[in-house]
Amino acid sequence: MPELPEVERYRTVAESALGRVIAEVRAFDAWYLKRGASQRELAGVLEGARFWRARRTGKLLLLDVDTGKGARPPSDGPVLGLHFGMSGTLLVDAGSATERATEDQLAYSSHKVLPGWDRFALRFEDGGEMRVNDARRLGGVELDPDPRRLGPDALGLSLSGLRAQLGSSSTPLKARLMDQSRLAGVGNLIADEALWRAGLDPRRSANSLDLAQMRKLQRHLRKTIDDLILRGGSHHGDLMPARHLDGRCPKDGARLTRGKVGGRTTYWCSIHQI
DNA sequence: CCGGATGTTCACCT
DNA sequence: GAGGTGAACATCCG
Numbered sequence: 001m002p003e004l005p006e007v008e009r010y011r012t013v014a015e016s017a018l019g020r021v022i023a024e025v026r027a028f029d030a031w032y033l034k035r036g037a038s039q040r041e042l043a044g045v046l047e048g049a050r051f052w053r054a055r056r057t058g059k060l061l062l063l064d065v066d067t068g069k070g071a072r073p074p075s076d077g078p079v080l081g082l083h084f085g086m087s088g089t090l091l092v093d094a095g096s097a098t099e100r101a102t103e104d105q106l107a108y109s110s111h112k113v114l115p116g117w118d119r120f121a122l123r124f125e126d127g128g129e130m131r132v133n134d135a136r137r138l139g140g141v142e143l144d145p146d147p148r149r150l151g152p153d154a155l156g157l158s159l160s161g162l163r164a165q166l167g168s169s170s171t172p173l174k175a176r177l178m179d180q181s182r183l184a185g186v187g188n189l190i191a192d193e194a195l196w197r198a199g200l201d202p203r204r205s206a207n208s209l210d211l212a213q214m215r216k217l218q219r220h221l222r223k224t225i226d227d228l229i230l231r232g233g234s235h236h237g238d239l240m241p242a243r244h245l246d247g248r249c250p251k252d253g254a255r256l257t258r259g260k261v262g263g264r265t266t267y268w269c270s271i272h273q274i
Numbered sequence: 275c276c277g278g279a280t281g282t283t284c285a286c287c288t
Numbered sequence: 289g290a291g292g293t294g295a296a297c298a299t300c301c302g
Contacts, residue, residue: 003280031297059281086281087299112300136298138281171291180282187280234280263293265278 002084003234004154004185004225007059010082010090014054014063017092017122017130022046024123027141032119032132034140042143045078046122052077057150058184059083061090081145082120085138089113093128154185155225162218166206173209174202175262177221185225188264193237194224196249201273202261243267 002010025046027039045065053064063080082090091113113133120141121131132139151165165182166173177183177191186194195202198220200213209217228234238250247256249269256267 006280083282084280085297086279088281117299134298135300136279136281138297140282169290175291178281189280264281 002059002086002088003187003190003228004056004059005190005228005232005234007056007061007084007185008155008229009232010061010084011054011056013090013092014051014061014130017063017124017128018051018054020128021048021050021125022122023125026121026123028121029119029137032134032137032140034142035145037141037143042080042141045143046080049078051080057147057153058180059187060145060150060184062145079144081142082132083139083142084132085134085136085140087136088119088132088134088139090130090132092130094131150180150184151182152184154183154190154221156222157183157218159215159218162221163214166209166214168207170205170207172203172261173200173206174264174266176206178262178264186221187234188266189234189237189240190221190224190228192243192267193228193239194221196239196251196268196273197224199272199274202266202268203259239267 025039025043027033027042030039033039033042045067049065049067051063052066055062055064061082063082065078065080067077084090112135117133117135118131119134119137119139121129123129132141152161166176169176174191174195177186178188192202194217198217200217224237228236242248242250242256245258247267248254249256249271251269252271254269254271257270258265258267260266
């Protein structure tokens with residue numbers, strides 16, 4: 001599921017966990033703990049502590065920890081990083097009214113949640129819990145993720161910011177947009193949608209845009225992400241219904257082209273995306 | 275049965 | 289170093 005819009009939703013879900021004392025770390029799946037994090041280490045940091053802020057950079061959810069010792073928020077406390085891969089979901093307070101409401105909002109989700117797919121959970125002293133459920137195990141949990149790994153968040157990126165991140169590379173434009181170290185949060189669906197809206201061929205060089213095209217891309221990228229957050233997910237784009245063989249461009253009715261760009265299946269309109 | 279799927283990382287090429 | 293490819297992860301869907 002997760003591209004930026006989904007993780008932004010998970011961020012709001014995580015806000016319902018703020019301020020609650022963590023009683024127990026449950027790492028069901030050691031493989032899910034990344035970058036050397038261990039159950040023991042996580043328990044040492046988190047048990048007895050609480051989250052005081054939920055942030056997001058790109059597709060990475062960041063939970064700032066208040067250990068109650070020394071370091072007052074904001075700043076210099078530990079940070080729990082959650083990433084969700086393609087099939088991860090964040091749930092808070094399973095079975096409660098809160099979660100039922102959340103799951104209603106998540107009705108678009110085609111992903112099932114099965115108990116056997118719980119990879120990581122925190123139990124709170126109040127009896128509630130937060131858990132990451134992930135069928136394919138492509139997500140993960142880490143402590144103090146390195147912020148330099150990700151470029152600036154795609155949401156709200158300025159024109160000059162976009163130009164800087166596209167740089168002088170001759171890499172295909174779409175591949176550059178999806179490079180998380182350059183621009184954080186754009187995945188396969190958002191990239192196709194934004195390029196389709198902006199009328200740009202995903203294969204053209206990232207460095208080949210003139211100022212007008214750059215401006216157009218920046219505007220459409222921002223609007224696309226805004227729209228998809230409002231519509232409830234990255235697969236609610238206007239291009240989405242046409243993403244199949246024999247699909248037709250919703251703008252001009254032309255047959256869409258399907259190919260691989262940046263290693264991912266890509267759909268584009270050969271008429272108006274130039 | 276086979277291929278592909280919203281993501282990331284890594285080994286291995288060119 | 290820059291890019292590209294394919295594999296791996298585990299499950300569902302057409």
